[in-house]
Amino acid sequence: MNVYYSETHRQHQPPFEVFDGGERIANFETPARMDRILSALQADGRFNLRQPDDFGEAPLLAVHDAGYLSFLKTAFVEWQHEASDYEKIALLPATFPPRTASKNIPTSLLGRAGYYTMDLSAPITAGTYPAAYASAQCALGAAQETAKSGKNTFALCRPPGHHAGKANCGGYCYINNAAVAANWLASKGKVALLDVDYHAGNGTQDIFYERVDVLSISIHGDPNEEYPYFNGFEDETGAGPGLGLHRNFPLAPGADDQAYLQALSEALGLVRDFHPQTLVVSAGMDIYGEDPLGKIRISTPGIAEIGRQIAGLGLPTVIVMEGGYNTEMLGLNMTSFLGAFHETE
Numbered sequence: 001m002n003v004y005y006s007e008t009h010r011q012h013q014p015p016f017e018v019f020d021g022g023e024r025i026a027n028f029e030t031p032a033r034m035d036r037i038l039s040a041l042q043a044d045g046r047f048n049l050r051q052p053d054d055f056g057e058a059p060l061l062a063v064h065d066a067g068y069l070s071f072l073k074t075a076f077v078e079w080q081h082e083a084s085d086y087e088k089i090a091l092l093p094a095t096f097p098p099r100t101a102s103k104n105i106p107t108s109l110l111g112r113a114g115y116y117t118m119d120l121s122a123p124i125t126a127g128t129y130p131a132a133y134a135s136a137q138c139a140l141g142a143a144q145e146t147a148k149s150g151k152n153t154f155a156l157c158r159p160p161g162h163h164a165g166k167a168n169c170g171g172y173c174y175i176n177n178a179a180v181a182a183n184w185l186a187s188k189g190k191v192a193l194l195d196v197d198y199h200a201g202n203g204t205q206d207i208f209y210e211r212v213d214v215l216s217i218s219i220h221g222d223p224n225e226e227y228p229y230f231n232g233f234e235d236e237t238g239a240g241p242g243l244g245l246h247r248n249f250p251l252a253p254g255a256d257d258q259a260y261l262q263a264l265s266e267a268l269g270l271v272r273d274f275h276p277q278t279l280v281v282s283a284g285m286d287i288y289g290e291d292p293l294g295k296i297r298i299s300t301p302g303i304a305e306i307g308r309q310i311a312g313l314g315l316p317t318v319i320v321m322e323g324g325y326n327t328e329m330l331g332l333n334m335t336s337f338l339g340a341f342h343e344t345e
């Protein structure tokens with residue numbers, strides 16, 4: 001299986017995030033995550049690394065707001081002119097719009113930063129835009145190969161993407177890699193996007209909520225209890241022409257392999273009924289029982305079985321890397337997930 005990967009992700013290494021309670025802590029989303037996956041792929045022997053072509057900015061602009069992307073691109077340099085020495089390393093706003101906010105987008109940098117940011121886990125550093133851009137190119141490279149050959153591909157994306165909406169970053173995400181790939185593929189035929197990361201894919205939901213040509217489904221920790229809190233409820237099912245074409249499967253804290261596989265089987269039924277030409281999977285390994293950010297309890301064999309069930313759809317599939325923060329187990333969990341996608345190629 002070909003794996004689309006760029007070393008450019010290393011330019012993005014935010015030194016901190018701000019946790020609930022206000023503490024600055026080391027960022028959970030690290031380059032070391034990729035190193036673990038790369039060594040596991042290499043040890044497995046059935047994967048070939050590929051550098052993606054450069055598809056340019058147009059496919060990113062096709063899912064993200066132009067003002068948002070231009071903010072992402074220039075924010076760090078602008079920040080250097082106004083930050084104190086302590087703050088220079090990363091731009092992280094602390095003021096966010098309430099529901100009654102004006103339609104105006106403030107002209108100042110901090111005003112725009114608050115407007116385009118969802119939380120305190122997406123600091124913008126010097127290398128953030130280049131890394132996020134390269135990450136999206138990996139998803140596009142994988143999508144292109146799958147479209148051409150019908151083979152399954154793996155986009156080893158970092159930073160991840162599924163919390164990035166049309167006009168927001170947040171949750172370690174800046175550009176929605178899976179959405180960029182799914183939208184690119186949608187010009188060739190219907191696409192289903194299945195998000196199995198532990199956290200609800202609110203950015204993906206935002207992007208495809210009214211679309212008829214993309215079915216989006218997310219299985220995740222119940223947003224009553226879990227980040228990102230404000231999307232991922234069962235009653236959010238799409239809007240306008242896309243009504244019925246978004247689905248959320250919230251799982252209770254402590255959910256085990258069996259509970260997960262039951263929700264998955266219902267989700268896969270919806271995918272089958274939609275008759276997509278291609279499947280995009282947002283693959284987050286933070287469903288693993290020992291993940292520091294997760295509260296459900298999926299085992300490594302359970303992760304392999306989830307992969308097997310999805311691969312059993314027999315659809316040309318682009319697997320896009322999302323989260324997973326038990327760095328030590330990330331390599332094995334990811335190769336376990338990918339295992340079945342070889343056999344059905």
Ligand code: OKP
Pocket residue numbers: 019020121160163171172197198199227284286293322323324
């Ligand atoms: C990104 B992805 C927990 C705060 C969580 C951000 C989590 C982002 C997860 N108290 N902060 O979906 O894996």
Ligand code: ZN
Pocket residue numbers: 197198199284286322323324
């Ligand atoms: Zn996650």
